[in-house]
Amino acid sequence: MAHNQSADAQRLYDGRSATYDDSWHVRFARHMVEIASLQPGQKVLDLACGTGLVTFPAVDAVGSSGTVIGVDISSGMLAQAEKKLESQPSVRNVAFYQHSITDLDTLEVLKQRKGTFDLITCASALVLLPEPREAIKEWTSYLKPGGKLITDVTHVQSQLTGITYERVGRKLGVNIPWYRLNFETPEDFRDALAYAGLKDVVVKPIAQLAIEGTNDLKDYLAAGARSRLEKEYSIEDADKIFEATADGVAEGGLGKAEIREQAKKLFKEVWAKIADADGRVRGIDCVYVGVGTKP
Template sequence: MTPDSQHKQQLAGYYSSRSVTYDTESSFHPRLAHHLVEQIRLRPGQQVLDIATGTGLVAIAAARQVGSQGFVLGLDFSDEMLKQAQRKADFLNLENIEFRLADVEAVSLPAEHFDTVFCCSALVLLSDIPVALKCWHTLLRVGGSLAVNGFSEYAFVASMVMHRVAAPYGVSLTAWNYPTGTPERFHQLLAAAGFQNIQITAKQFGGYLSLEDLKKWWRLPSDRPNPFDRPLLALSETQLQQLQREYFAELEAIATPQGVWNDITAYTAICRK
């Protein structure tokens, strides 16, 4: 198995493990999806592709807007996430939507077929973002729109702290939000894939988290299905215990009476082919 295939398999497993609780873990994912769909004026009859559809948060909202004459196709790595999406679509009696298990980085669909392509909360997780963007570009009709989001390089406090405390141990954790970490960097990615009329806006989805909840985030590497945490498996048990103490200590150092501020600055990009 190639590293790329292994990454995709691990990513699918990670999200499958979260499929039942994904929509209710917090209000973050539904709010982010709702905001992305709001940025595009979908019209009845349009053809829509939702990349990394997950539990169908974006796809279902889009299907309700394009109506019975339109169609929405949702693709995802995770079959368990797709099962949740299908259950929700069935409950709403939506007949203009389909979900498929697929490699979202190498989509095999007719060129210039879709009016709009969405990708919510997943671009930064892909193994080859430039290749994926170019693939999606070919699927859009001329004048069609891509709506995609990413995150600031300073987003998600637990991840930021873990990166800092792991570095002295020689562990280099992937800075998965780096490619979209600034509006300029995000713009360059999209322009290189051929997109035009690129507009990027920022919105804060963060808030304060309790110190107790952040400490619960700690898990042993063997219990971490997230592929981005795999380098921690190289550490010994003694090192992991020390790493945990340092992780907790840094969180305590930045805690306030309100809790620990968890920045989630999301950048939303709307662009055209």
């Protein structure tokens, strides 16, 4: 399965950068910062910072005596973050760097900062990494003792089209640029955080998508922020879902004539396997947020 994850991510997110903020990510990122309970003066490393949806709320939370560093591979996403920074000339305690978060040790500016961060955040990006356990382990070395890491993984029954393609891609040897199957269960996630040496690990399921009609954090929290049934499908829906989406997956790879029929057959098989005994395929709006502390 030859691929270069960071090149894939750069291409994908450069393309999405202009409209990325028109999404539930704005509210979800704020929620992550709220869960982290930042204090004035703290030092934060925001990994896969994208357009700064976590970074800027973190800047507000740590105040002018704190610092925040954002790292992302996508120049398009970082350009959006820099644009936000330019519009706030009084903010001087944040800096963005283009680099892979799977290779932090080669980022010069972080060399002197191992063991110094109070908080590391990585929102909506851990499942984009093929080897998340090793990544978290490297990140943990940048925390000071008592520092916390907060990150998240999606429930395997959420965003069902994507995870079905991931399973199909595995069977066909076609790279799909996300790796949610590393976390089939919340225990897999907990294990990954523990593998990095983090203690007091708490993994909590919450809803990810916006609630009907609003993307406001207060409304969402008032609605309970609990994971819920998002949509119910039937086994037969697989056909039309495949037809509507195959050309947009793996850079069109699964939609190509030579592979399309085989991919469709597998898509239908995999889809049918996730149906319950009554033939219902249940999509769940759920993401697991995990927090761990460096001893």
